Structure formats: structure tokens, C-alpha cells
Amino acid sequence: MSFKRKYSDSYNVGYLSDVGNIRQVNEDYLGCYEGNNFNIYVIADGMGGHNAGDVASKIAVENCIEYIKELDRIYDLEIILRSAIVHANSIIYGKSQVDEKLKGMGTTITACLVKGEDVVIANVGDSSCYIVNEHGLKKITKDHSLVQELVDDGSITEQEAVKHPNKNIITRALGTKKNVEIDVFKLNTKRIFKCILCTDGLTNEVSRKEMYDIIMNNNNEEACRLLVELCKGKGGKDNISVIVFGGECEDDRNYTGE
Template sequence: MVSVISDIGNGRSINQDFTGYFEENEIRFYAIADGMGGHNAGEIASEIAIKTTIEVIRSNLNTEDLEELMRNAISEANKKIYNLSNKDKALKGMGTTITTCLIKDNKAVIANVGDSSCIAIEGYNIFKITRDHSLVQELIDSGDITEEEAQNHPNKNIITRALGTNASVEVDIFILNPCEVERFILCTDGLTNKVKLSEILEIVYNNDEEESCKKLVELSKYKGSSDNISVIVFEGVRKYDRNYTRE
């Protein structure tokens, strides 16, 4: 099961987030992006990122090196955004985050650029798989601020890595066994800036995928998120093959 919601949020006139996924036999792919730039530019960047990445993945489903496939797909998206940004003055400087998850052959390959997140739940445990490419994350890593101080830091929205801002991009890759994860959550920072991991766990643990998405977005808006909010909730090992896989 999978459910997706992308909400404009409380304070924006346009939704610059974009989501996408496909499920074909034993291959599943999910992606989320949070655009940045002037009016419409961020929206264009995030759409290009998701559509290009999906196109490259779907065209190379027989590839055995899934990590390289993911890097190539995201790099191709980066190139398209960067080139378009340099050709059109109205789109100059546009960029986007991207976070993806490809599940195939009992392997989950997660990739990210920027500060959109991939989160995993197993039982009543939750952990964030990706690490934000952001100024605040760098301050946390250096010990200059604490996790608590980061929650309300004035530079919370400054990201240090994005698609489309340079001719090439570094992609972080994480490998998991999907059989060890009951639910994955992909989300933009419109959710994580306001909703704690413990709150995400409580909602997703007690609801199906559709209700989880709805309640996560509702909670983020209730807590005052002015940003776009996008969430994808999907199974790790799917219900119909869970008992078999775990034997």
C-alpha cells in the first residue's frame, strides 16, 4: 500500500513540492522533491527532478547496480535543471531537493540531495535514514547547536546541496533491507520542521497509509507550518508477502 499527499500549506501561494512513484511487479520506486527559486521556478525544478528520475529508473529496470542507477538518474535530473536554468533568465538559480527510495530484490536503495527526508518505522521504533544537507545540520554536527536549538533556528531553511545549482551534484546513498522496515515515510521539510519523529511514529503506527498522510499534514498545518507539505507513506515489506519474507 502507498498513499501520497502534497498540500500547499498555510502560507504559500504556490506548491513547489512534487511527488511521484511507480510499482511494477517486484520493483517499486518513490520520490519527493521540494523546489526553490522565484515564482514558478521551484515548481518547475521539482517536477523535472521527479519526472526525469522516474524516466531513467523505468528505462533501466534490468540494471543490477541499483546504487549506480540511482546516482545516474538523479545526476541526469540535475543536468536538465541546471541547463534550463542557464538558458532561461526567468528560471535562473532554480533548484530542488530530492529524496528517493527504490525497492528491488530485497534491497531498498535510498538517495537524497537537500533536506527532504526518508524515515523508517519498524515495530514501535522510528529512525531517520537520510541526513539533511543544510546549514543547521552542519551546526549540529560541529557541536555549535543542539538538536533542540535547531528546531527554531533562524537559518533552518538554508540548504547546502540541491539539484540544479551546479553542473554536477553529489548524491548520498543508503542501503536497507526492506524486510526490516514496516513503513517508509518520504517527506519535505514542511512536515519535519513542525512535527517531531515521535509524533510521526504515533500517527503512522496507529493508522493505515492514507490516514497517516492525512493526519501528518493536518498536524503540521495545525502546528503552524507555512511551507508546502508533502508526504508519501508506503510499506517496506508488503503485507501479502511479509510472513514469507521473514521466515
């Protein structure tokens, strides 16, 4: 088993990254930092069809976290998280322009910045953020992918999208262009029991119901281990990465999500 446990000054978070059953290189990367004033959680999936996807994902996560850690104060969470991702994009793009071995590298990124009751989630690509609340498991981010565009325009159904042959084609990535378009979502911690960040290696194999059941019935670290094991047991062709953080959930809440 190959896994990465990076940037963890945390106590209420589980995280695991595994190469999966088929790949030789783990192009996923993840990181988290829980401080006195804010918490930041980041996950990235290097683009397998490009050079140095593992380099791009590592740069994205580490530079996003370091950018925020070095700030004198945490003010507007949206501005800060956008700026951190733009900063990481600039570094990846810059390196790809001067090193032929890194030319064309790119990565997805999904990040969650928490301060007090405020939560800001940002994403580029098709790595996902879910929350568990009183209604069950809910996906917060929206994939930037060809298949999602087909779903949006009614060409295919959500069910058809799950096994679509072009599921891995993304329409936005970090580091492939000088400028990057970032989606941002604002939430409040009051009604969130858990938060989950994961790459598509997990969601390609594990259903939302399976994810919910494991997360609700295990602590965060054990939940990550069980999710990766389940994913590999069901095929696990891609790299698999997951972060779970938040307080413990009550077992008697009924699942009402997908």
C-alpha cells in the same frame, strides 16, 4: 486544499502534497511507481529563494522516475539511482542556463528504490527519509543544511536546531550546479515495517513521536492525510509533502525513537 497525486501505479502507498497555510504556490512535488520488477518513490522541494522552484521539483521527480522506468533491466540499485538523479540534475541545470526565467532554480530530492529485499535511498538537500522498524522511527538521511553543519561541529544542539532561524538554508541542491553530490544509504526490507519520505514543511512542525503514532495507527493513505492536517493545525507555514509506503504495522510495538 492543493495537492498533487502523480505517477501512481501503486497499491500500498499513501501520498499527499499540500500548499500549506501561507504560501501561494506549491513548490513541492512527489511521485511513485510500483512495477513488477521494482518500486521507486521520489519527493522534492523546490528552492523558495530561487526562480521556478516548482518547475525544478517537477522536473526532478518526473525525470528520475522515467529514467529508471526506461531501463532494460534493474541491476545495481545504487548505480541506477545515482544515475537517475544525475540525469535529473543535468536537465534542471541545462534549462536554467538557457531560460532567464528559470535561472538559478533548484530543488531538494529524496528517492527510494526498492527491488526484492534491497532498498537504496538517495538524497540531496534537506528532504528526509525515515523508516519504522522494531526500534521505532529512525531517520535514514542526513540533511545538507547550514544548521546540520552547526550540529555536527557542536555549535548547537539537536533541540536548538529545531527552531534555528537559519533552518531553511541548504548546502546542497539539485540543478544549481553542473555536478551534484549525492548521499546514498543501503537497507534491507526484512526489518523495515514502513518507509516515509517527506519535505521539511512536515518535519518543521510535526515531531517524530507524532509522526510515529499516526503512521502506526492508520493505513498509509490516511496517515498522510492526518500528518498534513496536523502540520497545518500547528502552523504549516511551508508546503507539506509526504509519502508513506510499506506493509501494515502491529499496534503493540513500543515506540523507542526520538
